[in-house]
Amino acid sequence: MAGLLRRRSRRLLAGLARPYRWWLALAAVLILIRSAAFLSLPYLVGLGIDKGVRPGTTGNLSTLYLIVGALLLAIALNALANFAFLRVSGQIGANMLFDLRRTLFAHVQELSLSFYERYTSGRIISRLTSDIDALNELLSTGLNSVLTSTISVLAITVILLRLDVRLGMVTLVAMPIVVALTYWFRSNSGRAYRAVRRAIVLVIVHYVESLGGIRAVHAFRREPRNQEIFEDVDARYRDANIWSNRLVSTFGPAINLLGRLTTTSVLLYGGYLVIQGQLTLGILTAFVLYLRQFFDPMQELSQFYNVLQAAGAALEKLAGVIEEAPTVPESVTPIRLDSVKGAVAFEHVTFAYRDKPVLHDIDLNVPAGQIVALVGETGAGKTTMARLIARFYDPTIGRVTLDDVDLRDVAVEELRRAVVTVTQESFLFSGTVGENLLFGRPGATRDEMVEAAKAIGAHEFISAMPNGYDTDVRRRGVRLSSGQRQLVAFARAFLADPRVLILDEATSSLDLPSERLVQRALRTLLRGRTAVIIAHRLSTVEIADRVLVVDAGRVIEDGPPSELRVAEGRYGSLHRQWLESLA
C-alpha cells in the first residue's frame, strides 16, 4: 500500500496494526480458506455434471452422491471460514479503533493550554469523533474487500495467462491505464476528502460553540445569524461531499468501462485469431467469461481504494494531532522532590502569550508557608502569574521554581499534587456534586469530602438539595447558582490538600456572609501551606502575610498589608477606595 497514503498517516496506521499482526495473518488464512472453498464450487458443480450425471443410465448415482457430499463439505467450510473471518476481522477493526481512540485521547490530554486556545474544543471533538468514524469503515470492511479482491485478481490473472498468453497480454495492457486512472483519482479525491474533513470540522465547531452559549444566543437574538453561518458551513460540507461523490461516480464506472474495452479488444483480437485458425472458439469464450471475473474484483478494489482515500484524509488529520508536541513538556529526567515544602520563586521571569508580552522581568521569592496576595488592575497579569506557578505555561525568559527546582524539571504528577489552582472560572463537570468534589482527591472518603464542604460552608446548601451530595449538577454545573458553583470548586481544591494553593478570584461570586465565612476558614485552612490569593475584594487580602501589587506585568509594591495600607502607594489608594465603596 506504499505511496497510497502520506507518510505520517501510514506510520500511524502501521503502528495501530502492529499488535494485531498475528490476528491479521489468521484473517488472511481464513480468507484463503474461504476463497478456496468458494472457488471450488463451480469446479465441483462442473465435475458433478460431467461425471455424476449420465442421462438415461439409471442406477449408479454414487458418483453424484460423492460429489454432492464434497460440495456440502465445501459450502460448510466456506460458511465456517466466512463466519470466522468476519468475526476476526471485525474484532481487529474494533480493537484498532479502540486503541486509536485511547492513544489520541491520552495524547490530546497531554497537550498544553496554548494548543487548546489555538485549536478550540470543537476541533478536538471533531477529531475524536467524526475523523475516527471516517476510519471505522476502512477498519470494519476494508480488510475483507482488499483481501478477497486481491486474491481473486491474482488468481484470475494466472488463469488468463495460462489460457492464452496472447490474449492475456492484451488484458495486461489495460493495467497501465488502471494505474493512470488510479493516479488521477488519488490526486483529486485526496483533495476532495481533505475538503470534506475541513468542512465537517467547521460544522462541528460552530454547532458546539453556538449551542454551548445558547443563553446568550437567545438573549441577543442571534439565531438567524447562527443559522446562516451553519447553513453556510453545512453547504460547504455538502459540496465537498458532492465533489468526492462525483469522483467516485466517475472512477468506478471508468474501471468498468475499461473492462468493457478490454473485453472488446480481446474479442476483436481473439476473433481475428479464431478466424485465422490460431485459436479455438472454446478458449475465446472461456477467456471472455473469466474477464468478467477479473474486472468485478477490480471494481471492488476501486471501492476499497475510495474508502482508503476517505480514511486517509482523516488519518492525516489525526496524525497531525499526534504530531503536536506539548509546548510545556514533562522532563525526561524529572527531579524527585521528596516532600514538597512549598517555596515558590520567580527568577527574572518574562512571559508572552504568543507575541503579546504580559509579564516583564519578575523576580520574586515566596518562602514556604507564606500567604501572598496579588492585587492589581484587571488585565495586569495576575492570573498569568498564577498560571506560571501551576506550569500551565513556561516562562519565555527566566524560570519559576518550586523548592528551588525549576518547574520544568519537576514530574508533572508531583507538581499537580503539590500545586492546585482554583481558577477564575469555576468549571464543574456533569455528574454529582460528590463526584465533582472527589475530582480534587479521587481516593478521599465520604467523610473527608463532607468535611471539606463543611470547612468552606458548602455543606449546608448541598445537603438541602433533593439528593444531597448525589445531586446531578449537569453540564458545567448549570444546576447550581454561580455562588454555589464557586463553593464547590473551592471545596474541591481543599480536598486536594496541596502544599501550594492558588486562589484566583475564588470568592468573587459569593455573598458577603459566605465570603466572610470562607475568609475565616482560610485562616486555619491555609496554615502550613503556601498560598497565592488573587482578589479584587481587599477583605480577602487582609489575611495575607504579604501583598504584591501587579501593574502592567510588573510587581510595583511588595510588603505586608498593614504597612502598604497606610503608605502613600498604589495599594494605599486602592484600599482607601475600597473602604469608601463599602460605605
Next chain:
Amino acid sequence: MVVVFAVSQVGSLVAAASIPKVIQHIVDGPITHRHLDQLLPMGALLVAVGLVEFIFVFLRRHYSGTASLHMETDLRNDFYAHLQGLQVSFHDNWQSGQLLSRAISDIATVRRFVSFALIWFLQTVVTFVVVVILMLQLDWQLALVVVGCMLPIAFFSHRFHEKYKFIARRMQDQQGDLTTIIEEMATGVRIIKAFGRMPLMQKRFEDQAGLLRGTSLHAINERAEIWTQLNFLPNLSLVSVLLLGGMSVVQGRLTIGGLVAFMSYVFMLTWPMDAIGWVLAMREEFQTASERLNEVLDSHPEIADRTHARTHERSRGRIEFRGVGFKYPKSNDWILRDLNLVVEPGETVGLVGRTGSGKTTLAYLVPRLYDVSEGSVLLDGIDVRDLQLRSLRSHIGVAFEDPILFSASVHENLVMGRAIVSDHELKRAIDVAQAGFVWDLPWGLETRVGEQGYTLSGGQRQRLALARAVLGTPPVLVLDDPLSAVDVHTEAAIEEALARALQGVTGLLVVHRPSTLALADRVALIDGGSIAAIGTHRELLRTNELYRALLSQEYREDREEALA
C-alpha cells in the same frame, strides 16, 4: 431530477444487460461465420454500449449521491434550527454529546440508508424476482426447491431484527456518551490540568470507549451470523439443485443443458443475498437513527411565540412581576413563589439575596429564557408571553454572571444578532463598560477572542459582556453581578459611566457588593423565594436584619478585631 434518476437507473440496467447479448452476437455471428469485416463494426457497437452504460451509471450515482447529500444537509439545517429554537432548559437537561452525535452521525446514517440501501434493496428484489421467474420457466419443481431453501431468510432476518435493534440503539447512545466525555475533556481541560486528573479522565474515557467496543463487537458478531446465513442459503440450494436436478437428468426429465442453465441462475442469487445482509443491518441503524432524531425533533419549544403574539415597537420599560412562582423543569422545589415587584420606567432596582436565593433565576424570566410556572411577568403591562420573542428580547440588554463569549471577533461578540450597529454606538458601549482594552488588541475589534473568551483576562471578559448588554441602549437592562471580576478602580469608573447609561433606562441589577448599589434607586431583598423587603439601601440597612448581614461593613469590626 427524478426523471434523470429514473432514466439513468433504467438505462444503466438495460445497457449492462445487453452487453452479454452483444458479446454472444459477436461470438455466434462474425467469429463463428468467419466474417472478419463484420468484426470491427460489432466491436464498435460493444464500445458504444459500454460508453452508454458508463454515462448512465455516472449519472445515476452522481444524481442519487447529490440528492441524498442535499437531503442530509437540509435535515441537519432543520435539526440545528430546531435546537436553536428549543428553550434553555432543554439544553440544560440534555448532554451536548448526545445532541452532537445525533446531528452528525445519525443524520449521516439516514443519508446512507436512503442513498445506498434503498437502491440496493430495489435492485436485489428485481434481480431476485427475475431470476425466480426464469427458473420457474425452466423447471418449476427445481425452482420450488430453490425458493424452499431461501425461506429461512424470513426467520433469520426476523431474529436478526429482534436482536440488532437493541444493539444499534445501544451503540448509538454509547457513541453519544463518548462524545460527551470528549466534550467535557476539551472544555474542562483547565480544571483537569489544574488537578492533574488526566489519568482519571483517561479512565472514564476508556471505560466508555470499552463499552462502545463491546457493543460493536456484539454487532459485528450478529452481522457475521446473518451474513453467513444469507451466504449459505444460495449455496445450499445449489447443492440441492445439483442432487435433485442430477437425478432428474438421470431419469431423463431434464437435459444437461437445462441443468447447467439452472445452476448458473442459482449462482446469480449470491450477490443479492449479500446485499440483503447489508440492507438489513443498515435498516436497523437507520431506524435507530431516526428514532433518536425524533426524540429531539418531537420536543416542541416550550418558549416560543404564541399564535397571537404581538410585536411591541417601543417599550417604556415598565417591568412587573405579578405573583410569580418558578420551579425549574423536572424539579419540585419552588425557587420563587408569590413574588411581586414593579420596576417603574427609568428606575433601577437592585436585587440582593444570599447565594442561591434565586436572583439569577428572576433575571432570566425577563427575556423569557425560562417561563414562570405561575403568575406572570409583564413588560409595559403586557404579559411577556404574549409578545413575540424577538420583539421582547430586542428591548432587553442582558449581562450574564458568566460572560458567555464565542470564538469570534470582538465585534461579532458585541453585536451578536442585532442589526448593523454604528461605530459611534459601539464606542459608546465600550466606554460605558470601560472596555477600552479592545482597541489595543492586535487587530482591534476584529481580533478573535479565544473560545469562551479565554484569551482575555477575567475582568476583560466581563467588561466585554457588559458592553454587549448596553450596546444599542435597550430600554431595559438586566445586569447579573456585572462587576464581580473587576478591581475597585475600574469598578468605580464603570459605576460612574453606568449611572449615566442607566438614566431613563429601566435596570434590574443583581449585586453582592454595596458599592454598586449606589446605582440603584431601590433595592429588593430576595429571601425564601419572594421579596422579603424593598426600599432604599439606607432604609433597608436600618430596618432589615438579613440585609445588614448581607451588605453591612460588618467586615470592619471583623478586621478591627483581627488587628486588636
